[in-house]
Amino acid sequence: MNSASASAHPDTARLESRRTRILDAAEKLFAEHGYDGVTLRAIAREADVDVALANYHFGRKHELFEATFMRRAELLNRWRIKALDEAFAAAAPNPPSVRAIMDAYLYPILHGPHITEPAWRSYYALVAYVNNSTEWGGKLMSRFFNPMVDRFIDALRKALPDAREEALFWGYHCLSGALTLAFAQTGRLDKLSGGLCRSEDLEEAYRHIVVFVTAGFEQLGLSTE
Amino acid sequence: MNSASASAHPDTARLESRRTRILDAAEKLFAEHGYDGVTLRAIAREADVDVALANYHFGRKHELFEATFMRRAELLNRWRIKALDEAFAAAAPNPPSVRAIMDAYLYPILHGPHITEPAWRSYYALVAYVNNSTEWGGKLMSRFFNPMVDRFIDALRKALPDAREEALFWGYHCLSGALTLAFAQTGRLDKLSGGLCRSEDLEEAYRHIVVFVTAGFEQLGLSTE
DNA sequence: CGCCGCATTCAACATTTGTTGAAGATTAGC
DNA sequence: GCTAATCTTCAACAAATGTTGAATGCGGCG
Numbered sequence: 001m002n003s004a005s006a007s008a009h010p011d012t013a014r015l016e017s018r019r020t021r022i023l024d025a026a027e028k029l030f031a032e033h034g035y036d037g038v039t040l041r042a043i044a045r046e047a048d049v050d051v052a053l054a055n056y057h058f059g060r061k062h063e064l065f066e067a068t069f070m071r072r073a074e075l076l077n078r079w080r081i082k083a084l085d086e087a088f089a090a091a092a093p094n095p096p097s098v099r100a101i102m103d104a105y106l107y108p109i110l111h112g113p114h115i116t117e118p119a120w121r122s123y124y125a126l127v128a129y130v131n132n133s134t135e136w137g138g139k140l141m142s143r144f145f146n147p148m149v150d151r152f153i154d155a156l157r158k159a160l161p162d163a164r165e166e167a168l169f170w171g172y173h174c175l176s177g178a179l180t181l182a183f184a185q186t187g188r189l190d191k192l193s194g195g196l197c198r199s200e201d202l203e204e205a206y207r208h209i210v211v212f213v214t215a216g217f218e219q220l221g222l223s224t225e
Numbered sequence: 226m227n228s229a230s231a232s233a234h235p236d237t238a239r240l241e242s243r244r245t246r247i248l249d250a251a252e253k254l255f256a257e258h259g260y261d262g263v264t265l266r267a268i269a270r271e272a273d274v275d276v277a278l279a280n281y282h283f284g285r286k287h288e289l290f291e292a293t294f295m296r297r298a299e300l301l302n303r304w305r306i307k308a309l310d311e312a313f314a315a316a317a318p319n320p321p322s323v324r325a326i327m328d329a330y331l332y333p334i335l336h337g338p339h340i341t342e343p344a345w346r347s348y349y350a351l352v353a354y355v356n357n358s359t360e361w362g363g364k365l366m367s368r369f370f371n372p373m374v375d376r377f378i379d380a381l382r383k384a385l386p387d388a389r390e391e392a393l394f395w396g397y398h399c400l401s402g403a404l405t406l407a408f409a410q411t412g413r414l415d416k417l418s419g420g421l422c423r424s425e426d427l428e429e430a431y432r433h434i435v436v437f438v439t440a441g442f443e444q445l446g447l448s449t450e
Numbered sequence: 451c452g453c454c455g456c457a458t459t460c461a462a463c464a465t466t467t468g469t470t471g472a473a474g475a476t477t478a479g480c
Numbered sequence: 481g482c483t484a485a486t487c488t489t490c491a492a493c494a495a496a497t498g499t500t501g502a503a504t505g506c507g508g509c510g
Contacts, residue, residue: 008433018488032359036261040468050489055469057487125359132357134257136351169418170433173410174403182401184357197394208395212441219440220433256477265498275459280499282457 019057021047023118026054026068031125034133066140069130072123073144079108080148084155092128098221099214105152106179106210110202121183128184133177137220160221169218175213182209244282245271249344251279251293256350260290260358291365295353297348298369304333305373309380320383323446324439330377331404331435335427346408353409356401387447392445400438407434 025046029038040061044051058064083104087096096104114120128135153168160168182205197204254263265286269276279307283289298443308329312321321329339345378393385393407430 020383027257034259034261034358036259037419039466040464044470052470052490053488061468128357129359131406132353133259134354134409138410166418166429167433170430171437174399174434174437177402177404177406178399179246179402181398181405184359185363185398193391193394197398205395208392208445209399211444212396212399212438215440215444216437219436264496266496276498277460277500278458287497 006099017054018047018049022049022054022057023068023071026064027119027126028122030065030068031122031129034129035062069126069140070144072120075114076112077106077145077148079112080105081151083108084151088155090177096155098156098159098217099153099210101152101159102210102214104215105175106206111207117119120184122182128180131180132184156217162216163221171217178209178213231370243272243274243278247274247279247289248296249284250294251289251349252344252351255290255293256347256354259354260287294351295367295369297345300339301333301337302370304337305330306376308333309376313380321380321449322436323381323384323442326380326384327400327435327439327442330400331431334404335431349408353405356405357409381442385442388446396442396445399441403434404436
């Protein structure tokens with residue numbers, strides 16, 4: 001999909017072909033098995049290139065991982081911030097509602113200009129992995145997502161003027177956790193519900209999660225307790 | 226703590242000493258770095274025993290992991306179910322409120338008969354890791370926790386008679402995710418809030434999470450939409 | 451003591467790991 | 481067609497991995 005896209009220079013496209021194939025393979029495998037669960041040889045096999053090529057293009061293994069992580073983070077951040085700006089514009093001169101903010105945060109995940117590319121599903125699972133990786137995962141998440149998250153928390157501060165400051169951050173933790181888990185389980189049936197509720201069904205997930213977290217934030221926002 | 230406890234036979238206690246030391250070391254390291262991020266040699270070093278001893282007591286590496294995972298799962302399940310039973314008893318003849326059910330689910334994590342043992346903190350991070358490990362993590366979680374979770378969902382079904390069936394399961398996903406993330410980040414400062422909201426502060430976490438998820442469930446329970 | 455069952459150590463195994471440097475292929479400019 | 485630069489492969493490295501089988505300690509029992 002990415003190989004023949006745009007076709008700026010035909011040569012550049014072909015040159016980047018293997019590079020992006022490595023990135024795609026890394027994305028898929030890292031999302032499935034985590035950083036230590038994937039070998040460079042497995043990535044090379046998946047991408048159908050030589051082992052040494054990953055090293056040539058990206059350097060060391062952890063640098064390849066970061067490159068994989070960063071590639072889509074920037075896009076996702078842009079889409080979310082754009083959606084948030086639109087929510088502000090639509091609600092002006094008032095701040096947007098909590099529901100509108102949640103929609104801005106969640107909507108791009110499902111309805112960004114990319115829904116067709118299945119690689120994004122892998123990426124969400126990758127984010128879930130990083131988000132739950134206690135050691136350096138937190139640092140990575142902070143580095144790539146914090147500026148965007150700050151804007152959302154600021155929006156929530158305006159939508160919930162009575163909320164205590166910690167409540168906003170804890171609420172964001174809950175939001176992030178709920179979202180993370182939904183996508184971590186991407187692709188596997190939910191044994192619990194006997195197949196009634198599938199993590200693959202992003203539309204269903206979206207409808208329920210947005211209701212859940214909106215209510216959670218609004219309740220937290222009341223508590224000057 | 227476990228080594229000199231009870232002292233059934235002095236020899237048995239000493240015999241289990243190394244065995245449990247291996248289990249403790251594995252718990253700590255697996256929680257920090259995940260399954261593939263930990264070597265048997267690192268566990269042996271942490272437990273101050275020989276490499277081969279882990280193999281002697283637990284067999285293969287993944288069996289050691291499961292043993293680690295199972296050890297506390299049974300206790301946790303018992304505490305939660307006991308708390309749920311008490312909630313039913315206290316509310317009889319009505320079903321317990323959503324808040325009471327959430328308390329039963331969350332309370333044992335913080336106020337079980339174990340708060341003093343720091344190893345439990347590692348265990349929660351371990352559960353978080355397993356919960357987000359897409360491959361076999363889901364199977365492990367199902368195997369060890371599903372019976373308990375079923376009882377809680379059944380309680381919610383009674384507390385929220387208008388809720389659609391899927392809503393209960395998605396709500397549980399959100400609950401589980403919020404909880405998971407809070408403990409996955411155990412031990413590291415929250416860069417986002419500039420240290421205002423620390424994941425180590427379990428009491429704070431508890432107060433906010435319980436409010437958030439209770440509100441989420443109650444809102445989901447209304448939606449016959 | 452001698453024997454036995456258990457726990458523990460030792461040394462080693464075959465693989466696999468990330469990484470590298472040199473050699474080969476491909477492309478672009480002239 | 482020659483050159484230079486970039487991309488790709490090949491072969492190999494040392495280090496680390498999970499696992500094993502034989503050897504060693506060590507308690508209790510006859």
